[in-house]
Amino acid sequence: MSAPAVDCRGISVRFMSERRTVTALEDVSFSVEPGGFTSLLGPSGCGKSTLLRVVADLIAPSEGHISVLGTSPAEARRGRSLGFVFQDAALLPWRTVEDNVRLMLPPARRGTDLGPLFAELDLAEARTRFPQELSLGMERRVALARALAVEPDLLVLDEPLVSLDDMTAARLRRLIAAAAAVRGVTVLMVTHNVREALEMADRLILLAPRPTRVIGEERLDRPRGDRPAVWIDSIRADLARRYPGTISED
Numbered sequence: 001m002s003a004p005a006v007d008c009r010g011i012s013v014r015f016m017s018e019r020r021t022v023t024a025l026e027d028v029s030f031s032v033e034p035g036g037f038t039s040l041l042g043p044s045g046c047g048k049s050t051l052l053r054v055v056a057d058l059i060a061p062s063e064g065h066i067s068v069l070g071t072s073p074a075e076a077r078r079g080r081s082l083g084f085v086f087q088d089a090a091l092l093p094w095r096t097v098e099d100n101v102r103l104m105l106p107p108a109r110r111g112t113d114l115g116p117l118f119a120e121l122d123l124a125e126a127r128t129r130f131p132q133e134l135s136l137g138m139e140r141r142v143a144l145a146r147a148l149a150v151e152p153d154l155l156v157l158d159e160p161l162v163s164l165d166d167m168t169a170a171r172l173r174r175l176i177a178a179a180a181a182v183r184g185v186t187v188l189m190v191t192h193n194v195r196e197a198l199e200m201a202d203r204l205i206l207l208a209p210r211p212t213r214v215i216g217e218e219r220l221d222r223p224r225g226d227r228p229a230v231w232i233d234s235i236r237a238d239l240a241r242r243y244p245g246t247i248s249e250d
Contacts (some may be wrong), residue, residue: 005033005154011061011064025054029064034188036202038201038202041192042209048207055068056084057076084158089131089142114127136151141172144172162191176200207246208242216243
């Protein structure tokens with residue numbers, strides 16, 4: 001059996017806030033299978049994004065151990081084995097779309113032909129534009145291109161579709177799914193949208209309200225692309241009954 005792409009054991013994160021200690025994560029343990037699409041689901045403010053930042057070596061855990069792609073998060077990040085898409089596209093406004101993506105490449109690969117990647121994400125006509133000339137949906141596609149350009153083994157997505165209209169979100173869902181399938185990349189995604197997770201993921205990690213801990217795992221065996229709305233609604237209602245503090249009924 002292959003080693004987990006991500007393996008979290010007893011992860012806790014505590015912050016100092018207004019002279020008191022705030023516990024964001026408490027004894028979180030889970031693993032992510034290589035090649036799979038795993039979604040972290042939990043109520044707003046529970047610490048999902050904090051957990052992703054631990055995986056990406058942007059926050060150090062207060063306690064516990066984590067391995068990413070068989071090594072430490074720091075080594076995985078230095079080796080460009082991990083691509084991260086933030087809620088905010090965080091593009092440099094004084095650089096073009098192409099320059100924003102190319103900056104993520106290691107020096108030895110700065111001359112890589114990005115044409116195929118831009119074509120794949122329908123960004124070919126936007127290469128010379130600046131971020132302020134882009135729609136929100138295009139900004140998110142540029143952020144995805146930036147994460148994929150490094151040819152990661154693990155793609156980490158923090159609410160990649162938040163604030164998008166339904167049509168734009170549906171388009172980006174298809175692009176993410178296709179890009180992951182073509183590359184065989186492992187995906188770990190945070191979303192507050194349960195239906196989104198049920199459409200895209202093959203495994204759910206259910207998280208409790210803060211301080212976050214894992215309260216359940218669910219495997220979605222029905223193939224992606226064959227999940228009609230009635231099936232998604234049925235699974236969502238079942239999850240809401242079993243995890244009332246994590247999944248709302250509406």
